[in-house]
Amino acid sequence: MSFDSIGEFMTMGGHGFYVWLAYGATLLVLAANVLSLSFARRRYLRDAQALAKRQGGTEPAACDPIADPENSRGLG
Amino acid sequence: MKLKEWWHKMGSPRWFYQISGPWQVGCGILAAVLLTVGTIWGLAFAPEDYQQGNSFRIIYVHVPSAMLAQSAYMLMGAAGFVLLVWRMKLADMVLASVVPFGMSMTALALFTGAVWGKPTWGAWWVWDARTTSMLVLLFLYFGIYALRQAIPREEAAGRACAVLALVGTINIPIIKYSVDWWLTLHQPATFKVTEAPAMPPEMWLPLLLNVLGLYCLFGANLIGRLKLTILEREKNTSWVKQIVAGAAA
Numbered sequence: 179m180s181f182d183s184i185g186e187f188m189t190m191g192g193h194g195f196y197v198w199l200a201y202g203a204t205l206l207v208l209a210a211n212v213l214s215l216s217f218a219r220r221r222y223l224r225d226a227q228a229l230a231k232r233q234g235g236t237e238p239a240a241c242d243p244i245a246d247p248e249n250s251r252g253l254g
Numbered sequence: 255m256k257l258k259e260w261w262h263k264m265g266s267p268r269w270f271y272q273i274s275g276p277w278q279v280g281c282g283i284l285a286a287v288l289l290t291v292g293t294i295w296g297l298a299f300a301p302e303d304y305q306q307g308n309s310f311r312i313i314y315v316h317v318p319s320a321m322l323a324q325s326a327y328m329l330m331g332a333a334g335f336v337l338l339v340w341r342m343k344l345a346d347m348v349l350a351s352v353v354p355f356g357m358s359m360t361a362l363a364l365f366t367g368a369v370w371g372k373p374t375w376g377a378w379w380v381w382d383a384r385t386t387s388m389l390v391l392l393f394l395y396f397g398i399y400a401l402r403q404a405i406p407r408e409e410a411a412g413r414a415c416a417v418l419a420l421v422g423t424i425n426i427p428i429i430k431y432s433v434d435w436w437l438t439l440h441q442p443a444t445f446k447v448t449e450a451p452a453m454p455p456e457m458w459l460p461l462l463l464n465v466l467g468l469y470c471l472f473g474a475n476l477i478g479r480l481k482l483t484i485l486e487r488e489k490n491t492s493w494v495k496q497i498v499a500g501a502a503a
Binding site: 179180181187190191192193194196197199200201203204207208210211212214215216218219222223226227230 | 297299301302307308309311315316319354355358359361362369372373471475478479482485486489495498499
């Protein structure tokens, strides 16, 4: 450990503001990258499933029932 | 013959979608471990710099993001080249999927650089060669992002982005050698292929962990984005419809 106390660790010898600002920004940017992807994926799947449901009646051959009988039922 | 078959397979979005899952998970786990260890080590255990004090700890987030920003751009340039030469559609998807992560890393490198510059150089920003060429990199990312939004036809947009990505790679060696070619406030590179680092191992080892960790995170994020792009662009194929129907949203 390079610091003697938690207080010293927080103040970083007077550079606390800069160090924690840089690390905070990094955490924020990395988290935003990870979360925005998982939100986008969920949104896409929801929209695509809703679309498939609406088209279900008119487009029965949306997927191959012989190749994958289990999933083909999901399309209605 | 064998090589050509492999190249063809590589270009198939469906094949990529099916094999990439374990890679995404593996990269993600590795990234979490490396970044956690590297960051705690760098923040709390690495010795402080005899000149810069504790502000030098910003290196553990600044250098990885700056390296990744440039590598991601090189990847876009390579993808652009493959797209222009072989018309491989997966290459265009790669190019599009790199942009968010690469752009945010460039912005982050500039921001953490400013935050490091204030206590070290006495200024948030200086117009020297390294910082200016990094700013140019950010504008190149903006340009590629905007170009895709501006051109409605997917194929034309892809080709325009590929050209811009390829031309912009000229900036990468300029960033790299800017600290050698011009008089600059920026310190020289920490890691060089031909020399040992100028700092002791307990200082550069956590940096190496964070660099590797960030590359793994980029790998995982890129695979995830690429898979989403594949689903979006191949939405009318039966295999994508099956995946969509079977997935829990």
